[in-house]
Amino acid sequence: MTVLKIAIDDGSTNVKVCWLNDGEINRLTSPNSFRKDWKSAALRQANSVYNYQIGNTKYTYDATSDKAMSTTHIAYQYDDQNLLAVHHALLQTGLTPQPVEIVVTLPITEYYDADDCQKNEANIQRKKDNLMRAISLNKGELFEIVDVQVMPESLPAVLSTLVNSDVNGLTKSLVIDLGGTTLDMGVIVGEFDEVSDIYGNKEIGVSMVTDAAKKALAAADSDASYLVANELIRQRHDPDFIEQVVNDDQQIPRIMQKLQDKIEELGAQVAYEAKKFCKNPHRVFLVGGGASLIAEAICQAYPTLGSKVVQVKQAQTALAEEICLYQAAAAE
Numbered sequence: 001m002t003v004l005k006i007a008i009d010d011g012s013t014n015v016k017v018c019w020l021n022d023g024e025i026n027r028l029t030s031p032n033s034f035r036k037d038w039k040s041a042a043l044r045q046a047n048s049v050y051n052y053q054i055g056n057t058k059y060t061y062d063a064t065s066d067k068a069m070s071t072t073h074i075a076y077q078y079d080d081q082n083l084l085a086v087h088h089a090l091l092q093t094g095l096t097p098q099p100v101e102i103v104v105t106l107p108i109t110e111y112y113d114a115d116d117c118q119k120n121e122a123n124i125q126r127k128k129d130n131l132m133r134a135i136s137l138n139k140g141e142l143f144e145i146v147d148v149q150v151m152p153e154s155l156p157a158v159l160s161t162l163v164n165s166d167v168n169g170l171t172k173s174l175v176i177d178l179g180g181t182t183l184d185m186g187v188i189v190g191e192f193d194e195v196s197d198i199y200g201n202k203e204i205g206v207s208m209v210t211d212a213a214k215k216a217l218a219a220a221d222s223d224a225s226y227l228v229a230n231e232l233i234r235q236r237h238d239p240d241f242i243e244q245v246v247n248d249d250q251q252i253p254r255i256m257q258k259l260q261d262k263i264e265e266l267g268a269q270v271a272y273e274a275k276k277f278c279k280n281p282h283r284v285f286l287v288g289g290g291a292s293l294i295a296e297a298i299c300q301a302y303p304t305l306g307s308k309v310v311q312v313k314q315a316q317t318a319l320a321e322e323i324c325l326y327q328a329a330a331a332e
């Protein structure tokens, strides 16, 4: 029997999973929100409790906890939380726990050496070793990870787009990946002949806007969890949704203005960093959950490129999807 292969883009805020089922692509997004200790199942539906153990440490999945551990440090890529995030995401597929081969991702600045853009084999091995470690789920079964492959974040998200567009060996493509907590960029030459430059910035991410939304909501006596704040950003053009989360109607214009200001500020920062990093690319691709928030600012930053600034479809899950298709093609 062939072992199921699953592509997992394990970002710092969300794990994106893609797999093929009868030739059809399935995708899901699993938010990271773990805290120490276990949750009692007594008051809740048993199937919504995920109590994990790694070594002697107990963890639980808690979507709304204020005590959720931060995943924004680089060590996250090689620690307990990453192991938890990947196993938890696998369980969300609804597939029967079974042996699986997974392909995961490392931030480009971890995957490649900054000096010469060559693979950093030590980091790649470290990530593999971390994900092969033992973990258990209380009153439940986990997937058995039998093999781990590692690919770089951001860049492969545009693989098929590049192959299907008429790039030549000299075309320089700038990939901008705006995630929850980081801004990553890379320059690809040709169809993927070479990675010529990489960039990582842990100060710039969608969370800048999320934090502003949380604050604005709290000031209006409204629910302010991270998840709700993110949903408000996503559905900011839907008056019905806005009314659901803002208790005081009169505060709505002020909150929405704050959001808009912050989105523009984020766009301006990303555009500034992008121009500094790569002044004259031939094409620009936007990926990651924050792509739509900055698309306009990036178009304005590269006015001569016109339609060659492309927001990749399904920007948040694009990387996992491309990795999944790439693996399937390689297996044929």
Ligand SMILES: Nc1ncnc2c1ncn2[C@@H]1O[C@H](COP(=O)(O)OP(=O)(O)OP(=O)(O)O)[C@@H](O)[C@H]1O
Residues within 6 Å of the ligand: 010, 011, 012, 013, 014, 015, 178, 179, 180, 181, 182, 183, 205, 206, 207, 210, 230, 231, 233, 234, 288, 289, 290, 292, 293, 316
């Ligand atoms: N359509 C959308 N509009 C606005 N924001 C969105 C949209 N889709 C996702 N997001 C936001 O994008 C962020 C997550 O993006 P993504 O999954 O790319 O990050 P990540 O890979 O976990 O983080 P990082 O790359 O920084 O490690 C979240 O803040 C989420 O709310």
Ligand SMILES: [Mg+2]
Residues within 6 Å of the ligand: 011, 012, 153, 179, 180, 288
């Ligand atoms: Mg990411």
